[in-house]
Amino acid sequence: MTVRNNDQRERTNPEKQTKAMKERIVSVDIFRGLTIALMILVNTPGTWEAVYAPFRHAEWHGYTPTDLVFPFFLFIVGTSIVFAYRNKQPDAATHRKIIVRTLKLILLGIFLGAFTVEPPFFEPFSEIRFPGVLQRIGVVFFAAALLFLHTNYKTLLAITVVILLGYWVWMAFIPLGGEPPSLERVPNNWANYIDVHVFGSHTYKPDYDPEGLLSTLPAIASALLGIFTGRVLVSDRANKTQWMLLAGAALLAAGSIWGLVFPVNKALWTSSFVLVTAGWANLLLALIYYLTDVKKMQFGSIFRYAGANAITVYFLSSFVTSLFYQIQVDEGLSVHGWLFRNIYVHEFLPLALSSLLYGLTVMGFYLLLGWWLYRRKIFIKV
Structure with missing residues (x-):
């Protein structure tokens, strides 16, 4: 990771910094930070035994608000690529930066899955999970x-269509194995089959992984749809809000109809899931864009601060949560369990509400951390 403090850059090239600030689209930063905040919230309840339904993943087919969070982040990854690379040349230096960042994300993800507080501080190789959220990102x-970098929008659209249709056919x-393929969690499900045979024991569950190998193909399409929205945002067109609303409604409708024959499913990242989640992403981004970039309302700044160091905030939250679960402070009670039991659990509160309050506290802490980093002009590039 590279820590960048913007004080010196602002002093040495104020005109460039001013131009960059003017070109910045606030809603994209807010959307990214909001997504990270929600990822933290749904990943850190006080107890998994008492979680309100909207904060749980769907059992298999279908989706909940929680199932929207990760595809939202991949969507905004695509949107952000437009801002970061629209003036870059597809040369060796740019390729090298992309490769380095990719490797950093993958290695950080593997580190999160492998680290343990007990010496030698890493899980046995046979128990390390290879796929994961950061790896997929x-x-x-x-x-x-x-x-x-290497295609125009027509080619990009064709690739997106081929990925989604090809994944459906596959x-x-x-x-x-001589049987019709299944979309259930069974051996003749192609995504499950490939994960088990490629990763072996290195998966989230013995028979599948929600960030598995084959399902990463349509996940790429989620980012490509974000690129199309990013192209609109950097264009000179005047009706950007209306475009995102129409695109969102069309994608949501198309995904819902497709879901009748290819069910919406996060674990499999089905093509219908890609369209539905991209539809919701466009609708939400359109709302935030209208409020902040069109009407210039002061809205969601705390999420904007977290969005400026999104991966760092997410990594730290995941790492500290892992430590809190592993470090024992009382007999049979971890740091996480001790904090939850002694601060949040009360007879007058439903357990699910106590669990939610714990998650909100954790989320609030990392939003404040994002604010502190932003105010200090510390931006950690991953």
């Missing part, structure tokens, strides 16, 4: 950034 970023029509 890294792979998706790599593919989307290269495609953005998952729903190509036989596996």
Whole structure:
């Protein structure tokens, strides 16, 4: 990771900094920070035994608000690629930066899955999970950034369509082991089958991984759809809000209809799931864009601060949460358990509300951390 303090840059090149601030689209930073905040909230309840339904993932088919969070982040990864690389040349230096960032994300993800507080501080190799959230972000970023640099929007659209249709055909029509393929959590499900045979024991569950190998292909499409929205945001068109609303409604409708034959499913990251989540992402971003960039309302600044160091905030929250679960402070009670039981659990509060309050506290802490880093002009590039 690279720590950058912007004080010196502002002093040495104020005109460039002023121009960059003017070109900045506030809603994108707010959307990114809001997504990270929600990722932290849904990942850190006080207890997994008492969580309100909207903060749980769907059991298999279908989706909840929680299932929107990760695809929202991949969508905004695509949007951010437009801002970061629209003036870059597809040369060796740019490729090197993309590769380095990809490797950082993948290695940080593997580190999160492997670290333990007990010497030698890493899980046995056979128990390390290879896929993960940061790993998927890294792979998706790599593919989307290269495609953005080397293709025009027509080719990018064709690639997106091919990915989504090709994944549907692969998952729903190509036989596996002499049997028709299934979209359930069974051996003749292509995504599950590939994960088990490629990763072996290095998966989230013995029979599947929600950030698995095959399902990363449509996850790339989530970022590519974000690129199209990013292209609109940097364009000179005057009706950006209306475009995002129409695109969001169209994607949501198309995904819902497709879901009748190819169910909306986060664990499999089905093509219908890609369209539905991109639809909601466009609708939410359109609202934030209208309030902040069009009407110039002071809205969601705390999320903007976190969005400026999004990966850093997410990594720290995941790492500290892992420590809190592993470090024992009382007999059979971890730091996490002790804090939750002694501060948040009360007879007059429903357990699910106590659990939510714990998660909100954790989220609030990392939002404040993002604010502190932003005010100090510390931006950690991953």
